[in-house]
Amino acid sequence: MVTFIVQVSLEVKDLIGAIRKIEYGTLDNVEIEDAEGKKVNVEVNEATKRLVDIIQGGNNFFSSIRIVSSSPVFVEQDFEYKGFKGIKQIKLG
Secondary structure, three states: OOEEEEEEEHHHHHHHHHHHHHOOEEEEEEEOOOOOOOEEEEEEEHHHHHHHHHHHOOOOEEEEEEEEOOEEEEEEEEEEEOOEEEEEEEEOO
16 A cells, blocks of 8 residues: 655644544544644555645535545535535545
8 A cells, every 4th residue: 555644733633543543434524623733744545645635725624524444535525506505525535
């Protein structure tokens, strides 16, 4: 498996730890309040790196994060376009 070293805030590090601990399931209503805080290095797989990139790109709320084998596979975000509301799924791995 390919791994990456990424710099993340302590809050994002804790999120990664929760994802690894759950193994299979979902995290619901995830809000990252401090994505730009003190940075630490964390080793992650490709799907987790994609999640980190989304968070560091300014997306700080997810309706849910679906987890399989301790890795995020989908994130869901609220979506609205011209009055139509829904859930947008972003595939990570």
